[in-house]
Amino acid sequence: MPPTVTPVTVRDEDLAEIKWNDDGLAPAIVQDATTRQVLMFAWMNEPSLRRTLSEGRTVFWSRSRQELWRKGDTSGNRQWVREAYYDCDGDVLLFVIDQEGDGACHTGATSCFYRRFGGDPT
Protein backbone atom coordinates (compact mmCIF):
# COMPACT_ATOMS: atom_id res chain seq x y z
CA MET A 1 0.00 0.00 0.00
CA PRO A 2 1.48 3.38 -0.93
CA PRO A 3 2.17 5.70 1.99
CA THR A 4 -0.34 8.38 2.82
CA VAL A 5 0.99 11.80 1.85
CA THR A 6 -0.20 14.86 3.75
CA PRO A 7 1.41 17.97 2.25
CA VAL A 8 1.49 21.12 4.36
CA THR A 9 0.33 24.41 2.87
CA VAL A 10 3.33 26.63 2.19
CA ARG A 11 2.32 30.06 3.49
CA ASP A 12 4.38 33.21 3.01
CA GLU A 13 3.43 34.27 6.54
CA ASP A 14 5.15 31.17 7.93
CA LEU A 15 8.25 31.39 5.76
CA ALA A 16 8.66 35.08 6.62
CA GLU A 17 9.05 34.09 10.28
CA ILE A 18 12.03 31.80 9.66
CA LYS A 19 15.43 33.22 10.48
CA TRP A 20 18.17 31.39 8.58
CA ASN A 21 21.67 31.36 10.01
CA ASP A 22 24.73 32.85 8.29
CA ASP A 23 24.91 29.75 6.09
CA GLY A 24 21.23 30.06 5.17
CA LEU A 25 20.32 27.04 7.29
CA ALA A 26 18.09 26.15 10.22
CA PRO A 27 18.25 23.09 12.51
CA ALA A 28 15.54 20.52 11.90
CA ILE A 29 14.39 18.04 14.55
CA VAL A 30 12.52 14.94 13.42
CA GLN A 31 10.14 13.17 15.78
CA ASP A 32 8.08 10.00 15.28
CA ALA A 33 4.34 10.73 15.14
CA THR A 34 3.37 7.51 16.92
CA THR A 35 6.08 6.84 19.50
CA ARG A 36 7.07 10.53 19.89
CA GLN A 37 10.70 9.36 19.88
CA VAL A 38 13.20 11.93 18.61
CA LEU A 39 14.61 10.20 15.55
CA MET A 40 17.22 12.49 14.06
CA PHE A 41 18.56 15.97 13.59
CA ALA A 42 19.63 17.60 10.33
CA TRP A 43 19.69 20.99 8.58
CA MET A 44 17.39 22.67 6.09
CA ASN A 45 17.68 25.66 3.82
CA GLU A 46 14.65 27.42 2.39
CA PRO A 47 14.38 25.28 -0.76
CA SER A 48 14.53 22.08 1.30
CA LEU A 49 11.91 23.42 3.72
CA ARG A 50 9.58 24.34 0.85
CA ARG A 51 9.96 20.89 -0.67
CA THR A 52 9.47 19.19 2.71
CA LEU A 53 6.15 20.97 3.18
CA SER A 54 4.87 20.72 -0.39
CA GLU A 55 5.95 17.10 -0.96
CA GLY A 56 5.00 16.01 2.54
CA ARG A 57 8.30 14.23 3.12
CA THR A 58 11.53 15.44 4.60
CA VAL A 59 14.18 17.04 2.40
CA PHE A 60 17.34 18.29 4.09
CA TRP A 61 20.44 20.19 3.11
CA SER A 62 23.56 18.05 3.32
CA ARG A 63 26.34 20.26 4.65
CA SER A 64 29.00 17.64 3.82
CA ARG A 65 27.82 17.11 0.24
CA GLN A 66 26.48 20.65 -0.22
CA GLU A 67 23.33 19.41 -1.90
CA LEU A 68 19.67 18.76 -1.25
CA TRP A 69 19.10 15.38 0.33
CA ARG A 70 15.63 13.90 0.10
CA LYS A 71 15.57 11.44 2.96
CA GLY A 72 14.98 7.86 1.85
CA ASP A 73 15.64 8.25 -1.88
CA THR A 74 18.58 5.85 -1.55
CA SER A 75 17.73 3.94 1.62
CA GLY A 76 13.97 3.71 1.22
CA ASN A 77 13.63 5.11 4.74
CA ARG A 78 11.34 7.96 3.75
CA GLN A 79 9.75 10.26 6.30
CA TRP A 80 6.13 11.34 5.79
CA VAL A 81 5.34 14.65 7.41
CA ARG A 82 2.23 14.82 9.59
CA GLU A 83 2.88 18.07 11.47
CA ALA A 84 5.52 20.78 11.05
CA TYR A 85 6.39 23.50 13.56
CA TYR A 86 8.82 26.36 14.04
CA ASP A 87 10.00 27.70 17.37
CA CYS A 88 9.43 30.97 19.22
CA ASP A 89 12.54 32.55 17.68
CA GLY A 90 11.77 31.20 14.21
CA ASP A 91 15.18 29.61 13.92
CA VAL A 92 14.50 25.93 14.66
CA LEU A 93 12.18 23.53 12.82
CA LEU A 94 10.33 20.46 14.12
CA PHE A 95 8.79 17.75 11.96
CA VAL A 96 6.47 15.07 13.30
CA ILE A 97 6.60 12.21 10.82
CA ASP A 98 5.72 8.62 10.00
CA GLN A 99 8.94 6.73 9.38
CA GLU A 100 8.98 4.26 6.50
CA GLY A 101 11.47 1.39 6.31
CA ASP A 102 14.04 0.29 8.85
CA GLY A 103 14.48 3.50 10.81
CA ALA A 104 15.74 7.04 10.63
CA CYS A 105 19.43 6.41 11.27
CA HIS A 106 21.96 5.50 8.61
CA THR A 107 23.30 2.89 11.07
CA GLY A 108 20.01 1.00 10.78
CA ALA A 109 18.83 2.11 14.20
CA THR A 110 15.31 3.44 14.67
CA SER A 111 16.67 6.68 16.12
CA CYS A 112 20.08 8.31 15.82
CA PHE A 113 20.02 8.87 19.61
CA TYR A 114 20.80 5.32 20.70
CA ARG A 115 23.83 6.11 22.88
CA ARG A 116 23.08 7.10 26.44
CA PHE A 117 25.33 9.23 28.64
CA GLY A 118 26.35 7.26 31.69
CA GLY A 119 25.57 3.98 29.93
CA ASP A 120 22.36 2.01 29.79
CA PRO A 121 20.61 1.33 33.09
CA THR A 122 21.38 -2.07 34.59
Add this chain to the structure above:
Amino acid sequence: MPPTVTPVTVRDEDLAEIKWNDDGLAPAIVQDATTRQVLMFAWMNEPSLRRTLSEGRTVFWSRSRQELWRKGDTSGNRQWVREAYYDCDGDVLLFVIDQEGDGACHTGATSCFYRRFGGDPT
Protein backbone atom coordinates in the same frame (compact mmCIF):
# COMPACT_ATOMS: atom_id res chain seq x y z
CA MET B 1 8.51 19.13 47.90
CA PRO B 2 11.97 19.58 46.39
CA PRO B 3 12.45 18.15 42.90
CA THR B 4 14.05 14.76 42.50
CA VAL B 5 17.57 15.12 41.11
CA THR B 6 19.05 12.26 39.07
CA PRO B 7 22.60 13.17 38.05
CA VAL B 8 24.14 11.29 35.15
CA THR B 9 27.61 9.79 35.54
CA VAL B 10 30.11 11.83 33.52
CA ARG B 11 32.21 9.26 31.68
CA ASP B 12 35.31 10.10 29.65
CA GLU B 13 34.25 7.49 27.09
CA ASP B 14 31.05 9.44 26.43
CA LEU B 15 32.66 12.86 26.30
CA ALA B 16 35.35 11.58 23.93
CA GLU B 17 32.60 10.76 21.42
CA ILE B 18 31.25 14.30 21.24
CA LYS B 19 32.31 16.36 18.23
CA TRP B 20 32.02 20.06 18.96
CA ASN B 21 31.53 22.45 16.05
CA ASP B 22 33.97 25.24 15.09
CA ASP B 23 32.53 27.35 17.90
CA GLY B 24 32.97 24.54 20.42
CA LEU B 25 29.22 23.92 20.57
CA ALA B 26 26.73 21.15 19.93
CA PRO B 27 22.96 21.40 19.41
CA ALA B 28 20.87 20.24 22.37
CA ILE B 29 17.27 19.04 22.01
CA VAL B 30 15.09 18.99 25.13
CA GLN B 31 12.12 16.62 25.37
CA ASP B 32 9.54 16.19 28.13
CA ALA B 33 9.91 12.84 29.92
CA THR B 34 6.18 12.41 30.44
CA THR B 35 4.48 13.84 27.37
CA ARG B 36 7.47 13.25 25.03
CA GLN B 37 6.80 16.72 23.60
CA VAL B 38 9.86 18.46 22.15
CA LEU B 39 10.14 21.51 24.39
CA MET B 40 13.08 23.55 23.18
CA PHE B 41 16.39 23.66 21.38
CA ALA B 42 19.59 25.34 22.54
CA TRP B 43 23.36 24.95 22.43
CA MET B 44 25.91 23.46 24.80
CA ASN B 45 29.66 23.60 25.10
CA GLU B 46 31.66 21.03 27.04
CA PRO B 47 31.49 22.83 30.41
CA SER B 48 27.72 23.21 30.11
CA LEU B 49 27.33 19.55 29.15
CA ARG B 50 29.43 18.45 32.12
CA ARG B 51 27.35 20.58 34.47
CA THR B 52 24.08 19.36 32.93
CA LEU B 53 25.06 15.76 33.62
CA SER B 54 26.62 16.23 37.04
CA GLU B 55 23.95 18.62 38.37
CA GLY B 56 21.10 16.76 36.73
CA ARG B 57 19.58 19.92 35.29
CA THR B 58 20.10 21.62 31.97
CA VAL B 59 22.84 24.20 31.56
CA PHE B 60 23.27 25.75 28.12
CA TRP B 61 25.67 28.10 26.40
CA SER B 62 24.03 31.39 25.48
CA ARG B 63 25.43 32.43 22.11
CA SER B 64 23.90 35.90 22.41
CA ARG B 65 25.23 36.57 25.90
CA GLN B 66 28.36 34.39 25.49
CA GLU B 67 27.93 32.87 28.91
CA LEU B 68 26.70 29.74 30.65
CA TRP B 69 22.97 29.79 31.16
CA ARG B 70 21.54 27.47 33.79
CA LYS B 71 17.93 27.07 32.71
CA GLY B 72 15.47 28.28 35.30
CA ASP B 73 17.83 30.23 37.57
CA THR B 74 15.88 33.40 36.73
CA SER B 75 12.50 32.04 35.63
CA GLY B 76 12.21 29.11 38.02
CA ASN B 77 11.49 26.89 35.02
CA ARG B 78 14.22 24.39 35.79
CA GLN B 79 14.67 21.20 33.80
CA TRP B 80 15.55 17.98 35.65
CA VAL B 81 17.42 15.52 33.50
CA ARG B 82 16.12 11.94 33.48
CA GLU B 83 17.93 10.59 30.40
CA ALA B 84 20.66 12.04 28.19
CA TYR B 85 21.71 10.82 24.75
CA TYR B 86 24.07 11.67 21.91
CA ASP B 87 23.54 10.83 18.29
CA CYS B 88 25.26 8.48 15.86
CA ASP B 89 27.68 11.18 14.71
CA GLY B 90 28.32 12.42 18.25
CA ASP B 91 27.43 15.97 17.32
CA VAL B 92 23.88 16.37 18.64
CA LEU B 93 22.62 15.99 22.23
CA LEU B 94 19.19 14.96 23.50
CA PHE B 95 17.90 15.48 27.03
CA VAL B 96 14.73 13.90 28.37
CA ILE B 97 13.65 16.00 31.31
CA ASP B 98 10.99 16.85 33.85
CA GLN B 99 10.00 20.48 33.40
CA GLU B 100 9.45 22.54 36.53
CA GLY B 101 7.34 25.70 36.52
CA ASP B 102 5.29 27.20 33.73
CA GLY B 103 6.99 25.66 30.74
CA ALA B 104 10.18 25.57 28.73
CA CYS B 105 9.62 28.64 26.56
CA HIS B 106 10.49 32.17 27.57
CA THR B 107 7.11 33.20 26.13
CA GLY B 108 5.38 31.21 28.85
CA ALA B 109 4.39 28.42 26.48
CA THR B 110 4.96 24.80 27.46
CA SER B 111 7.04 24.23 24.32
CA CYS B 112 8.86 26.67 22.06
CA PHE B 113 7.34 24.87 19.06
CA TYR B 114 3.83 26.30 19.29
CA ARG B 115 3.60 27.70 15.76
CA ARG B 116 2.49 25.25 13.10
CA PHE B 117 3.30 25.50 9.42
CA GLY B 118 0.12 25.81 7.40
CA GLY B 119 -1.79 27.00 10.46
CA ASP B 120 -3.64 25.03 13.10
CA PRO B 121 -6.11 22.42 11.88
CA THR B 122 -9.70 23.63 11.77
